[in-house]
Amino acid sequence: MAKQSSFFRSVSRLYPHVKPVLPRLFLGLLSALLASVVALAIPQVLRGLINDSLGPGATVEAVWGSAGLILALGVAEAVLVALRRTFVINPATTVETRMRVSLYGHLQDLPVSFHDRWGSGQLLSRAMTDLNFIRRWMAFGAIMLVVTTLTVVIGVIVMFTMSWQLALIFLAAAGPVMVYGFRFRTRFSKVARRSQDQAGDLATTVEESVHGIRVLKAFGRSREALETFNGQAEELRQTEIAKARHQAVFSMVVTLLPELALGAGLVTGIMLAASGQLSIGSLVAFFATAAVIAAPVEFSGMLLAMALTAKTALDRHFEVMDSQNTITGPADPRRPADVKGALSFNNVTFAFDDAPDKPVLEDVRLDICPGETMALVGITGSGKSALLQLVPRLYDVTAGSIELDGVDLREFSVEELRTLVAVAFEDTTLFSSSVRDNVLLGVVSEDTDTREKILAEALDTAQAHFAYSLPEGLDTLIGEEGLSLSGGQRQRLALARAIAAAPAVLVLDDPLSALDVNTEELVENRLREVLAGTTTLIVAHRPSTVALADRVALLEDGHIAAVGTHAELLAGNGHYRHVIASLETEPRDLDSELSALDDAEEVSR
Amino acid sequence: MSNTAFGTANEDNANLSKSDSKAVRRRSLALLGSLIRPVRLRFWLTIATVVLSQAARVAGPALIAFGIDHALPALRAGNSLPLVLAGVAYLIAALAAAGLTALYVTSTAALSQAMLLDLRLWVFRHTQRLSLEFHEKYTSGRIIARQTSDLEALRELLDSGVSSLASGLLFMLFTAVTVFALDWRSGLVVLAAAVPMFFLARWYQKHSQMAFRQSRVVSARLIVHFIETMTGIRAVKAFRKERENAGRYGELAEDYRRATVRSINLNGVFQPGLVLIGNVCVAAVLLFGGFRVLTGDLAVGVLLALMLSTKRFFQPVDQMAMFYNSFQSAQAALEKVSGLLEEVPTVRPPRNAVELRDARGAVEFRNVEFRYGTGPLIIPTLNLAIPAGQTVALVGQTGAGKSTLAKLIARFYDVSAGSVMLDGVDVRQLATADLRRNIVMVTQEAFLFSGSVADNIALGRPEAPREEIEAAAKAVGAHEFIMELPEGYDTDVNKRGGRVSAGQRQLISFARAFLARPAVLILDEATSSLDIPSERLVQSGLAGLLRGTDGTGPAADSPAADGTSRRTARTALIIAHRLSTVETADRVLVVHDGQVVEDGTPDELIGGNGRFARLHSAWKDSLV
The missing domain is CATH 1.10.287 (Helix Hairpins)
Structure with a gap:
């Protein structure tokens, strides 16, 4: 029970x-x-x-x-x-829409770590299919379930008034039907849930196959992708058929038992009538009533299945709604009286939720003065990107704290914090709207002239002049639904977006990687002016980017190994030389390059 | 192609012109037809099951009547045989009805699932086949909308509609026969009800078609927005776009609600309308019959039977309305799906492919011209020969056309004129399998699929054993960080590699290319996110791969897998803005406005005073 x-x-x-x-x-x-x-x-x-x-x-x-x-x-x-x-x-549609909007709102609210775990197809199936189903159940299934139940109950009562013996026989069938109904419920719910989950996974696979279409085409792996999809779709089909089989058996029971009871009732009734214990009129009336409730009884199988599917859909919905947003601001947020942009990492440790024993960052201590530009250097996987994402609180520190002007980031309101911090990531997500809207995304000012001025400056700084010559200039629709831009173009717009926000703290993840040398130099010259007054944390892979920075922090295996100017580190730190030293100084033939590499590795150990 | 609604063009428009509307409707019905064809036997069997189960059900009341009319008097007369007969027959009818019901429930599911699977795979295969040009416009959200909510509409039709339609029609037919048998004049009155019903159905069809189209368009928009938000969630959060998004989504959800309500309301007129017509008809039959009873033309008993039959005749009308509703909905959905399926891939595999299993890797551009669709010419007449085994660096400003050249070799796009040849064979003549085995392109955006790291590398050559996957990872220097991951090679990369950094993603995608061992390797800014040590590792690994002696990378201490020594050197086309990469090339091509403006060895070009020499000095300056 x-x-x-x-x-x-x-x-x-x-x-x-x-x-x-x-x-x-x-x-x-x-x-x-x-x-x-x-x-x-x-x-x-x-x-x-x-x-x-x-x-x-x-x-x-x-x-x-x-x-x-x-x-x-x-x-x-x-x-x-x-x-x-x-x-x-x-x-019903209003409830559906409200639930849909609140689901979306909640999903936007949930931390990035949640989205790392959940495929967007899985989320989509909750927002569309599940809620559609719940609406239909509310508007039809639930109501019909009540109507049907009432009809059957009233019908049975009427039957009792006609002949209690026959009614008892009919009711005897209800016992096994109910017992079977309970078993059906557990089994069917399980399969219904599985089919909904599989449909969600299938949507995720579709989504990936489209987002990864270039890779699939480049390697000619469409066939393999199709096979994977086929496997999943086939599984879903099997589940659906298993679901139908459960429903079929239940419909069979629900049809058979009352009918058998009626058959027994027919024989008994005629015998009763023959012996004079029952009037023919009552006998006729009894079966007339039985005929009326036959259809609702059969219908109940479908209605029960619908109710159970709606239940699992609700479970899926609330599963997401119950996920807690762990990254929230306090009830009474603080903010420094005057935001100068002093950023300090105090013994910061960070590990992903599902790998708590493998911290990505350990005991990181780093102070960045207001207006200073700090380059973050380290080999791939040393934790640079993770460190950056902690600043706008896309993830929260596992231990220790990060403070902005002496106030723990967790004490800011999240929105305030993200206004103070602007980022440009390597994977440059542009949204489906105009160039203008994309670049001005983080701009607080409402004044049109100011906004236009900010826009022009940001585009100029990021050397994104190409935007003016797009088909419709700055109003050209870009992003997924719009014009597709090259990697370099996207990167420059993302940089412009971060600059335009005029934040107190700027966080840049290798923002020039896709630019050619000339453009990179132009951007750097302009960027230097912008960065002069802004606290900046910039991941750098190249000496040219490091040149933007006042100081460099060297990250090694999740620790800050050294902090200093480029020249200091170059002179005094072997690992730094290994990470940043240009290839230019290396001999070009392969054998000696190999030995040089071995040397470098020795130094780093 | 004469109409404006061909393929997915005009897809967002719900108010189509008359001819367009007809065309998409026809296209949608044709798709439905072609889905039914392979399963038509099962289709008819399912319908037969429905009909039989209905018949078994009708037998019940008949047996009860028999029992009361015959078995009861017989029993009173001392003959219990008819009672036994009635009892046994009822038992049989009950068993048959129950069994057939179960059968048709499973059979309907099998039918609908077979058709859905068929269509799912069809759409998937087709979207994979469509060229990048199409994907760049169409958005993933739309394809997902086609694959999910549109297919859901079809599923509803198949699950509920077909069987109820068949049983309903048959029921009506039988009842109509009864009515006619009782009194043909009343039968005519019943038939006359078909006229207003027809007009109501026409009205409904016209309006619901628009409503359902609207609903499809709006739901696709909702899905597109949803997917875009969820895939770009980091940027959404970082720039506090949540509120704006929520507003937009709220609007779209409300639009969707309105479209849904509109279609439901239409049905809310249609269905009660049919009920009303039926009931009016019952009253008319009563009136008509009643007067004839008065004049003595009709017996009262016949009138009663007539009335009950007439009433029963209109019972399935409810179900028919429901069927028509889901039919309209599914048809609107199939209009969109069939539009997607109608799109022709601009890059098509050849009809008679030239076989080229193991290419040497000589690439040639012969009088190549290229433009996107009808756009301006991006590459004016280009002639270029790259001998097998050569490593070529493409250099030039952003937008100079380097990537375009690369994409033409990889046949992501087709040339507008001239031809691109591999070993003297036009790439358009190569079967997709041969083309992709011989030419592999690694792009800057290193997409990871859900699954393990090993799965992602294995994408380069699915049949490769684990040792080779690890050897490939070692060769590009990815082995160390992979081993650091919670479960090594079996670590799930999660959604879009959320926890693998961009540099690591590039290493994985490099390992992929390494494993694929193509004759021609194209690298389009594939090392841009790498730090210098990683790049160095990749380059030495790459050098080994290109020379044909794999596994010479410092980390790759395991012996190279066999079967690789067949090839000597590989051809490589490298697009990079790193001097380090360019200097390792045998030959440098400087591209400007889609043309090769300089061509020579790195040393030659540095020595000159062209663009490359200027670029080179800029590079030098940038290396502090």
Whole structure:
């Protein structure tokens, strides 16, 4: 029985959403009930009318009257059917939309670490398919389930008034049906859940196959991708068929047992009637009632399946909604009276949630003065990118703290913090909107002239003049839905975006990697001016980028190994030389290059 | 191609012109037809099951009537045989009804799942086949919308509609026969109800078609926005785009709600409308029959039977309305899907492919011209020969056309004129498998698929054993960091390699190329995110690969896998803005405005006073 409460617990979570529209849903239910009552009444009324009013010697008025009555009932039925929809549709779709919007809002809120784990197809299937289903269940399934149950209950009561013996036989079938219903519920829920999850995974695979289309094409791996997809789609098909099989067996039970009971009832009833214990009239009436509730009983299999699917859809929805956002601001956020941009890392340790024993950063201590540009240098995998992402709190430190002007980042409101910190990542995500909107994304000012000025300056600094010569200039739609730009172009726009935000702290992850040498030099010259007054943390792979920085922090295996100027480190640190020294000084033939590499590795050990 | 709604063009428009509307409708129905064709036997069997199960169900009441009318008097007369017969027959009918019901539930699912699987694979295969040019415009969100919510609409139709339509129609047919048998004049009255029903259905069809189209368009927009947000979540957060996004999403969700309500409301008129017509018809039959009862033309008993049959005749109308509703919805969805399927890949595999298993790697551009679609000429007549085994560096400013040349060799795009040849064979003549085995391109954006690191490297050559995967990783210097990962090569790279840095991603994608061992390797800014030591490792590994002696990288201490020594040297085309990369090349091509303006060995060009020499000195300056 614990399982049953879980069904009601899942569905009861819908209650807060449904509460405001409950009266309308109830009216819808009432309309549906009345409609089915009218539908059931019409044949009875017809019989009565024809037998009583249209018997021998009936008048023309009686004919008109009867037809009028039937017409009125018919109109009433149609109106009630229409009313049920009218009452229910708006509330149900409103609840659906609200849940959808709040799911989206919550997903945007959840930390990046959550999104690392969840494929977007899986999330999409929750936002679309699951919520669509829940809406349909609210507007139709749930109401019909109540109507059907009531019809059957009333029908059985009516049967009892006609013949308690026969009604008992009929009711005897209900026992096994209910027992089987419970077993069906657990099994079906499991399969329904599996099919929803598999559909989500399938959507994720589709998403990846499109985002990774260049790689698939470059290696000619479309066939393998298709095979993977085929495997998954085939699994989904199997699950769906297993689901149908469960439903089929249940429909069979639900059809067979009442029918068998009726068969037994027929034989018993006739024997009772023959011995005079039952009137023929009651016998006929009993089976007439049985015929009326036969359809709802059979329907119950489908309705139960629908309710169970809605339940698993709700579970999936709340699974995401229950995920806690761990990166939040405090109730009463602080901010320094005057933001100067002093950034300090105090014994920062960071590990990803699922690998707590392998910290990416360990005991990092680093102070960056206001206005200073600090380059972050280290080999691939030394933790540079992780360190950067801690500053706008895309991830939170595992231990230690990061302070901006003496205030722990976790004490800022998150929004405030991200206004103070602007970033440009290596993977430059541009959004589907105009160049203008993309670059001005982080700009707070509302004034049009100011914004235009900021835009022009940012584009100039990032050497993104190409934007003016796009088909529609700065209003050209870019991003996924718009014009596709080259890597270098995207990178410059992302840089312009970070600069335009005019932050207190600028975080740049190798922002010039895709630029050619000339452009890089131009950008650097301009960037130097911008960086002069801004605290900057910049990941650098090349001496040319390091040249932008006042000081350099060398990151090695998650520790800060050394901090100093480029020249100091170059003179005094072997590992730094290994990481940053240009290839130019290396001999060009391969054998000696190899030995040089070995040397470098020795130094680093 | 005469109409404006060909393929996915005009896809976002729900208000199509009459001829376009007809064309997409036809296209959608044709798709439905071609999905049914392979499973038509099962289709008819399912319908037969439905019909039989209905028949078994109808037998129940008939047996009850038999029992009361015949078995009861017989029993009273002392003959229990009819009762036994009735009981047994009822048992059989119950078993048959239950069994057939179960059968048709599974059969319907099998049918619909077979069709869905078919269509899923079809769409997937087709989107993989479509050229990059198409993908750059169409967005992944749309393809996902096609594969998820559009297919869902079809699924609803298949799951609920077909069987109810068949049983409903048959039921109506039988009842109509009964009505006619009882009294043909009343039968005519019932038939007359078909006229207003037809007009109502016409009205519904016209309006719901628009409503469902609108709903498809809006839901695709909603999905596109959703996917874009979720895949770019880091940037969303970093630039506090959440509020703006939430506003936009709220609008789209509301649009979607409105479109949904609109289609449901149409059905909310249609379905009660049908019920109403049916009920009015019942009243009309009563009126018509009642008067004839008065005049004595019709027996009261017949009128009663007539009325009940007429009422029953309209019972399945409800189901039919539901079917028509899901049919309209599915059709609108299939309009979009069939549009996607109608798109023709601009880069097509040849009909009669020239076989080229192991190319030497000689690349030639012969009178090549290129423009995107009908755009301006990007590459004016180009002639260029790269002998097998040569390492060529392409140098030039951003936008000079370097990547375009690379993409032409890899056949991501097709030339507008002239031809690109591999070993003297036009690349357009090569089967996709041969083309991709011989030419591999590594781009700057190193995409990782979900799965393990090993899976991602194995993409280069799926059949490669684990040792070779590790050897490839060692050769490019990726082995160390992979071993540092929580589960080494079996670590899941998660969503888009969330936890692998850009540099590490590039190393993995390099290992991929390494494993693939193509005759021609194209590297488009493939080392841009690497730090210098990694780049150095990659370069020495690369040098080994290009010379044909794999595994000479310092980290690769395992012997090279066999089967690699067949080839001697590989051809490489390297696009890079790093001097270090360029200097290792045998030959440097300076590209400007789609033309090769300088061509020579690095030393020759440095010695000259052309662009490369200027570039070289700039490089020198940048290396403090």
